[in-house]
Amino acid sequence: MTMVSAWRKLSTPHNGIMELIRQIHFIAATNSFNLRITYIAxxxxxxxxxxxxxxxxxxxxxxxxxxxxxxxxxxxxxxxxxxxxxxxxxxx
Structure with missing residues (x-):
């Protein structure tokens, strides 16, 4: 659930994870697609x-x-x- 929260808030104290989130957002924006991350128990x-x-x-x-x-x-x-x-x- 922590990764889903970081994705939704666009914030985490972990620099590596934040960098990954930024890169994914950048790729999605430059390629015109939306990405939704959902928690599954x-x-x-x-x-x-x-x-x-x-x-x-x-x-x-x-x-x-x-x-x-x-x-x-x-x-x-x-x-x-x-x-x-x-x-x-x-x-x-």
């Missing part, structure tokens, strides 16, 4: 709850087809990440 989202608690045994039981190893995501995301870092370094 763990009892209603058991897979995410297991991951957030690092309960891998329960996660595997709930999602047996999940990959064993992390999967590389589309290379465009790496390009976007580098672009955001460059923009951030230019602004600071």
């Amino acid at each position: 763990g009892v209603d989202n058991s897979i995410a709850d297991a991951v957030s608690r690092c309960n891998w045994e329960q996660f595997r039981a709930l999602h047996p087809t999940a990959l064993e190893e992390p999967m590389k995501v589309d290379c465009d995301l790496e390009f976007l990440k580098r672009a955001l870092q460059t923009d951030h370094e230019t602004l600071t």
Whole structure:
């Protein structure tokens, strides 16, 4: 729930999280889309709850087809990440 509150208030004492929120807002604004973050209780989202608690045994039981190893995501995301870092370094 803390992340949802930080998103709604656009405020948190954690600099790293605040920077992430700013970047997400910037990307949303420059690409003309709206983003809504909603809290879902763990009892209603058991897979995410297991991951957030690092309960891998329960996660595997709930999602047996999940990959064993992390999967590389589309290379465009790496390009976007580098672009955001460059923009951030230019602004600071």
